[in-house]
Amino acid sequence: MRKQMIYFWMTVGLFIVVGLAWNVTARAGYESAQYEVVEKDGNIEIRKYPDLMLVSTESNSEAKSRDGSFMRLFDYISGANESDQKIEMTTPVFMEKGGAESNERMGFVIPQDVAKAGVPKPRKSAVSIRKREGGRFAVIRFSGRMDSDVAKSQEATLRKWVELRGLELEESAETAGYDPPFTLGPLRRNEVLIRLKTEVTPELSSSTAKKE
Template sequence: MDLATETAKYVFPKRFESQNLEEALMAVPDLETVKFKVLSRRGQYEIREVESYFIAETTMPGRTGFDLNGASRSFNVLAEYLFGKNTKRETMEMTTPVITRKTQSDGEKMEMTTPVISKKLEDQDKWQMSFVMPSKYGANLPLPKDPSVRIKEVPKKVVAVVAFSGFVTDEDVKRRELKLRDALKGDRQFRVKEGASVEVAQYNPPFTLPFTRRNEIALEVERKEE
């Protein structure tokens, strides 16, 4: 992996199409990310059709809620898998985002992707963090050596997404989730899918300035019956 090439991906970031000034200032590393198509844009959110992708996932330890200490530990566990603590010993590139979901080594090194995604376990008030896996591997990903890391395929889905800058906090996630759910009540085409849980996608490394960070919250939706 060429260090200069990898560094350039962070020094010369890319931007998503923006809907407001806050979003226009956000930048993300020039890394592979989840493929999606924007179906429509609303005032407060946009509707995306997201292609299927594979993730490496682990449950975040620590206290309940969006725990920064637990997030750091989970990130390190997943990074170890990505950068070598697996069965094939090949370097895999970083991707974006890292995803946290809220829900009811010696080895192969992989390309890093974005986002990082986190998901909350409703029954335990826990979160799950996942790295999006490089698409070139498909289902042929190396197995993790750490039993706390799980490989899963996320099926194609439609989601409502809101982007925001700054650092992610538990209270901020709760507030933005409620606001998005309220906004979707007035949507004529889409509604929140029954049992849908909030996802938080984070695209930037920790050293990124708060106002240029890109975060997103998402809820899975479905079309309303005609």
């Protein structure tokens, strides 16, 4: 019995290591939105983002992308645009509050080289190109499955952390996901981001680094 338990836990450990290695390798294959870390405290950071170009569409928050929102964006980068141009997938997928009460706006980041050369127009009216204004954001990073309750809990933790530092945040928050749907919960990278209204003072700036 003891040997069986040892083999079991060895198998579980191997599975986790292999899964983690695969996940890191898979992420490395995608261009990711660049940012500068201004301050870091555990899983919370203050980041400075440049302007980003996004291709976006409305998504029903209760449908969890089963409304076709993800595929509308995927079709766009697969060539459903006026230039018939295939565009590389990037990370993260941003989600923010949309026009209707139950809607969110899903956005893929346009790769830097495509943004510089000129972003092709979408063919579908439900898909649009927009600029995500750069600036400073408070960000909390966590693993597991993303849902509205988890996002609200993480947002509350982040707002409390920022409040203790005397900084002011925008009312709305956005979420970011870095992994495909089949990624195991413990290996997933999720984030809640909130734009800062106030600048970060020099004494709060403890480190400067590029993204991961």
